[in-house]
Amino acid sequence: QTVVTQEPSFSVSPGGTVTLTCGLNSGSVSTSDYPSWYQQTPGQAPRTLIYNTNVRSSGVPDRFSGTILGKRAALTITGAQADDESDYYCVLYMTNGFYVFGTGTRVTVL
Amino acid sequence: EVQLVESGGGLVQSGGSLRLSCAASGFIFKNYAMSWVRQAPGKGLEWVSGIGDSGGITFYADSVKGRFTISRDNSGNTLYLQMDSLRADDTAVYYCAKDRRVAPLWYFEVWGRGTLVTVSS
Numbered sequence: 001q002t003v004v005t006q007e008p009s010f011s012v013s014p015g016g017t018v019t020l021t022c023g024l025n026s027g028s029v030s031t032s033d034y035p036s037w038y039q040q041t042p043g044q045a046p047r048t049l050i051y052n053t054n055v056r057s058s059g060v061p062d063r064f065s066g067t068i069l070g071k072r073a074a075l076t077i078t079g080a081q082a083d084d085e086s087d088y089y090c091v092l093y094m095t096n097g098f099y100v101f102g103t104g105t106r107v108t109v110l
Numbered sequence: 111e112v113q114l115v116e117s118g119g120g121l122v123q124s125g126g127s128l129r130l131s132c133a134a135s136g137f138i139f140k141n142y143a144m145s146w147v148r149q150a151p152g153k154g155l156e157w158v159s160g161i162g163d164s165g166g167i168t169f170y171a172d173s174v175k176g177r178f179t180i181s182r183d184n185s186g187n188t189l190y191l192q193m194d195s196l197r198a199d200d201t202a203v204y205y206c207a208k209d210r211r212v213a214p215l216w217y218f219e220v221w222g223r224g225t226l227v228t229v230s231s
Contacts, residue, residue, distance in 0.1 A: 036217035038155070045205060045224055046147075046155065051217035089155050093216035097169045099145070099157040 002026060004092055004102040011108045012080045020105045021072040022090035028071035033092040035073035037066060041086045049088075050075060077107070085109045112136035112220050114206050119225030126196050126229075132189040132206030132222055140164075140184035143211035145218065146191050148202035156202075159191065160209055174200075198231045 003025040012018040022037075023029060037050040048057040050066035053073065063079045073092075077084055090102040118130040132144070145160040159180040160169040168180050179192040189206050203226050207218040 034214065034216035038218070040155070045221045046218070047221070048217065048219060051210070051219075052214050057219070087154075091157070091217065097160065097167075097211075098171070099160075099216075101147075101155045101157060104154040 002094065002100050004090065004100050006088075006090060006102040006105045008103070009106045009108065011110060012077070012084075014080060014082060014109055016080050017076065017078045018080060018107060019069070019074050019076045020088055020090075020107070021069060021074045022092070022102045023072040024092065029068065029073045029092065031068060033073070033094075035066065035068075036091045037064075037073075037075045038089045038091065039084075039086045040089065046089065080107075080109050082109050112208070114208065114220060114222035116204065116206050116222045116225040119204065119227045121228045121230060122196055124196060124198055124229055124231045127192070127194045128196065128227060130191040130193065130204055130206075130225060130227070132191075134187045134189065134206075134208075137208070137220075139182075139187040143209040144180075144182060144189045145207045145209040145211075146180065146189075147205045147207055147218070147221075148200075149205070149224075150199070150202040153202075158204070160211060161189070162211070193227070196227075196229045198229050200227065201229045202227060 038046040040046045054066040113135045115133045146158040161180045177195045181190045203224040205224045206222045208220040
């Protein structure tokens with residue numbers, strides 16, 4: 001069974017930088033897994049942030065960036081703001097047509 | 111403006127059935143794949159099912175395979191999810207999403223606001 005793991009939580013100061021990561025239990029994450037990232041505040045629908053590893057979705061501020069760090073996909077928030085306090089999910093595409101969501105990371109800005 | 115509006119959620123007994131709908135507007139529906147994603151109360155997101163642009167190819171997570179059926183009506187710009195043999199662990203908010211299911215994209219571009227399905231045991 002494919003499991004995609006993320007850190008459970010992070011805390012960041014306003015104006016600070018935080019990097020969230022996304023890993024595979026079966027090995028490394030690469031650009032061929034087409035990692036994407038989504039932001040969700042409680043009670044709201046997810047919002048698309050990043051796709052194809054590092055492409056920002058329309059309207060997403062450039063303080064959000066994506067990359068591959070070692071064996072994991074990564075989402076970096078640079079210059080965190082209060083309204084960045086949310087849950088963040090990565091998604092990996094499996095070559096059999098399936099998607100797998102990560103376990104999610106809760107980011108607190110304080 | 112691209113919009114996805116889900117409907118059809120509600121309270122159903124274990125073993126029962128429910129059909130969800132997702133009305134799409136603001137884009138050429140027949141040209142895009144679509145997916146359903148769910149979120150159990152207090153839990154993370156889970157991809158449930160996807161369908162190609164013509165409806166000719168479908169995909170299901172193991173957790174729903176054999177119980178759920180995804181379909182679409184391209185003339186009516188509507189996506190469906192028929193849910194049978196419902197179980198308590200199917201209780202969740204169900205989101206429909208515009209699925210950019212093509213290389214090098216493979217992501218969910220637009221999301222609906224969701225509809226809540228509650229299965230009572």
